[in-house]
Amino acid sequence: MSDLLARLRERGWRLTAQRRVVAQVLDGEHVHYTADEIHARAVALLPEISRATVYNTLGELVSLGEVLEVSTDGRAKRYDPNTHDAHQHLVCESCGAIRDVHPSGDLIAGLPSSERFGFTLLGVDVTYRGLCADCAGRA
């Protein structure tokens, strides 16, 4: 991710302090923050950054394929900086924790052509739902 800023500059991005901070927050930890969580962390680094800028920047990063958008629960979208390897998500239904996982096999191939109804398939999003070890232990 350290060369993310370089890649963005190559694509004509202006490197503003705000964009640096958003990139830094995404780089920091491998969790899947919501836009407002990212905003809160960005404010800690750059107090005057606005919510609109964080939303704009995240949207641009998604368009450029540098960040993935994940919507597991119909609430706030979460942003996943891990675009380097194809992966899916494992979500705890109790505490909301998300882990990246790597299923085996070709998921698209699992849909027979008789079930494709003429669609051109572009991808598959898979969300494994369950209880994490901690929550299962408490239940």
Add this chain to the structure above:
Amino acid sequence: MSDLLARLRERGWRLTAQRRVVAQVLDGEHVHYTADEIHARAVALLPEISRATVYNTLGELVSLGEVLEVSTDGRAKRYDPNTHDAHQHLVCESCGAIRDVHPSGDLIAGLPSSERFGFTLLGVDVTYRGLCADCAGRA
């Protein structure tokens, strides 16, 4: 779905005009409406029905397992009255159309135990993303 009301009464539900209307809208067509679309159709049948009642009723139907909640795009949740057979969803990224599909194979088995991180798996939600025949033709 015609015996949905009977099943609900067995579980202690009061059968109000409002609940009958929501059940009727869900029964009508096999599309995946948003809560507000369901409300609009319910109003056509029972003009004084309120938005809160539709949201409450849908939430209760989901809790009882009579209706599935689908959140494909991070916008409004959609409600799927087809709980009779296990299925997944095929979504057109251009027009938003949703089709029920039936992939082959055991999707949960696709996640090796080394990738389960101690989670107790409860289910898998799969969304195949693509372009429907109409939208692909226009592109």
Add this chain to the structure above:
DNA sequence: TGTTGACTTAGACACTGTCTAATGTAGGGT
């Protein structure tokens, strides 16, 4: 038919995300 507690209602509220007009500034040109 009367009673009662579950149900419904209108509207306020909260959360997430988008848009606008005014202001600021990064980066190229001089």
Add this chain to the structure above:
DNA sequence: ACCCTACATTAGACAGTGTCTAAGTCAACA
């Protein structure tokens, strides 16, 4: 080094989706 200017940022209003509350209503039972 200093201007320009187009692009970026800001504050706050706005829109869509969903939740909550207090007051009134009514389905189901006795």
